[in-house]
Amino acid sequence: MNKMIQKFVTLFFSISLLFLINGCAEDPDPSLLSLIAPSNETPELISLNPPDSALAGVTVIEINGKNFSDDPAKIIVYFNGTKGAIQSATPTKILVKVPIVISDTVNVVVAVQGAEMISNKLTIMLKPAVSEYYPFDAKKGEIPYSFTIDNQSNFYISNFDKGILKIEPNGTASEFAPPRSGLSKFNTITYGPNTILYATNFVKGIYQVEAGQQAKTFVAGSNGITESVVCTDFDINKNLWAGGKNNIFRVRLDKNVRAFPVNGTVNAIKVYQNYIFAAVTSNNKEIVLRIPFIGTDSLGVPEEYFNYSTQVDTASGIVAMAISQDGELYLGTSRSSDPVTVLKTNGSFETLYPGLINSSVYAMCWGTGNYLYISINDTPTQSRTIYKLDLLKPGATYYGRE
Structure with a gap:
């Protein structure tokens, strides 16, 4: 599952940038070309807050880690494969509203544009609100x-x-x-x-x-x-x-x-x-x-x-x-x-x-x-x-x- 998500994220970002580049009349900026090939370090998850459980579709949790981004548009947070709604982001912290996924064990992973690999996973329980x-x-x-x-x-x-x-x-x-x-x-x-x-x-x-x-x-x-x-x-x-x-x-x-x-x-x-x-x-x-x-x-x-x-x-x-x-x-x-x-x-x-x-x-x-x-x-x-x-x-x- 993680490998499929990794391939999808990398392919999605690469195709989007190719469309952007091919649509330009002038030669593309070299900095845009560099985004097609993975250049960022793999995101790393260190902790969740709250650490144990949250209310599905309600709670905004804090993800602490490394190698994220200041731009929320470049980040996807998955909860058992379902996207959360990112509220804000820095290179070391993400605030995300959890989706309606109800399970005792929900895997949380982060994908960042420009990174070839998705993050390690942490787990949390999502309870019905x-x-x-x-x-x-x-x-x-x-x-x-x-x-x-x-x-x-x-x-x-x-x-x-x-x-x-x-x-x-x-x-x-x-x-x-x-x-x-x-x-x-x-x-x-x-x-x-x-x-x-x-x-x-x-x-x-x-x-x-x-x-x-x-x-x-x-x-x-x-x-x-x-x-x-x-x-x-x-x-x-x-x-x-x-x-x-x-x-x-x-x-x-x-x-x-x-x-x-x-x-x-x-x-x-x-x-x-x-x-x-x-x-x-x-x-x-x-x-x-x-x-x-x-x-x-x-x-x-x-x-x-x-x-x-x-x-x-x-x-x-x-x-x-x-x-x-x-x-x-x-x-x-x-x-x-x-x-x-x-x-x-x-x-x-x-x-x-x-x-x-x-x-x-x-x-x-x-x-x-x-x-x-x-x-x-x-x-x-x-x-x-x-x-x-x-x-x-x-x-x-x-x-x-x-």
């Missing part, structure tokens, strides 16, 4: 919508018209709770104390779901839920916070409810340290608010933290949120491609894994490790499923499963 969590089969009635995860990495999934599906870490699937008449699905599910799930469904109330039982009403209008709620999250004091239209509700487990006004409809809500982050639609804008806690069950004045409509996209909205341990917000949106925006703590933002996710987000939840999971809406080429995203870092503390 995005993969399907579970092979859901719609023909078997497995149609995932919202979901949550407990501290043992069991998934609890709102399965269309089938109640709550539980999937264990070993892949065993079973019914956690039967469906309730009139409820085809939940739009959000939150894992709570004592293995009780809390769910919303665009009604003036919150449901409780326990193992083997149909969903039952936990709090409703009579308790003070005066408008439809669509999202929930627990704080460190085991208060459940729910977002509605123009209000955020604090719900204690004794069913005491208190409302706090916000300017807009809350579409997603997350607790992080001493704040609630709420994605709201306000005056036709998609905005993330940051609201401080005051004491154990009260809120301060909301402040605008990020204007998604102004800075990212005017045509889509935020439908779900997750937060990493280091405080970065992951905004799941209704965009049909590249639907996750990462909002960093310094105010900058970027698209998560461009080109790797091609459907809008329905729900998001961080697992107990370094994986963020998202359920996606179906497309003409992809049925509803849950993706597993390797983010190489853990999520923020989730108080509902502590």
Whole structure:
């Protein structure tokens, strides 16, 4: 394989230069002729950074060595025969984005124009950045919508018209709770104390779901839920916070409810340290608010933290949120491609894994490790499923499963 690549590279560069030379009316510069015959020393690879593994199609790795080039156009980096995308180069260092080649052992070699031989090889593991969590089969009635995860990495999934599906870490699937008449699905599910799930469904109330039982009403209008709620999250004091239209509700487990006004409809809500982050639609804008806690069950004045409509996209909205341990917000949106925006703590933002996710987000939840999971809406080429995203870092503390 290496000999074939060597011959191809040498032939490719030589033919290209011959075309250039023959196309000139005047005699060619002797320096051009010298490029046809190999004149550079063989490139040598010394180390890779990171040294062991990277995310396929995502990570930019550093190749350290000798006899490279200042001109990236004169360098080809192969990963098991597939070209990487070179970002920059010097005679001793190459930065290259790895291609989508997934394998435990990927051979990395470098070819440089003017060198007769390709480099020695180094190896690296390339892992998938995005993969399907579970092979859901719609023909078997497995149609995932919202979901949550407990501290043992069991998934609890709102399965269309089938109640709550539980999937264990070993892949065993079973019914956690039967469906309730009139409820085809939940739009959000939150894992709570004592293995009780809390769910919303665009009604003036919150449901409780326990193992083997149909969903039952936990709090409703009579308790003070005066408008439809669509999202929930627990704080460190085991208060459940729910977002509605123009209000955020604090719900204690004794069913005491208190409302706090916000300017807009809350579409997603997350607790992080001493704040609630709420994605709201306000005056036709998609905005993330940051609201401080005051004491154990009260809120301060909301402040605008990020204007998604102004800075990212005017045509889509935020439908779900997750937060990493280091405080970065992951905004799941209704965009049909590249639907996750990462909002960093310094105010900058970027698209998560461009080109790797091609459907809008329905729900998001961080697992107990370094994986963020998202359920996606179906497309003409992809049925509803849950993706597993390797983010190489853990999520923020989730108080509902502590």
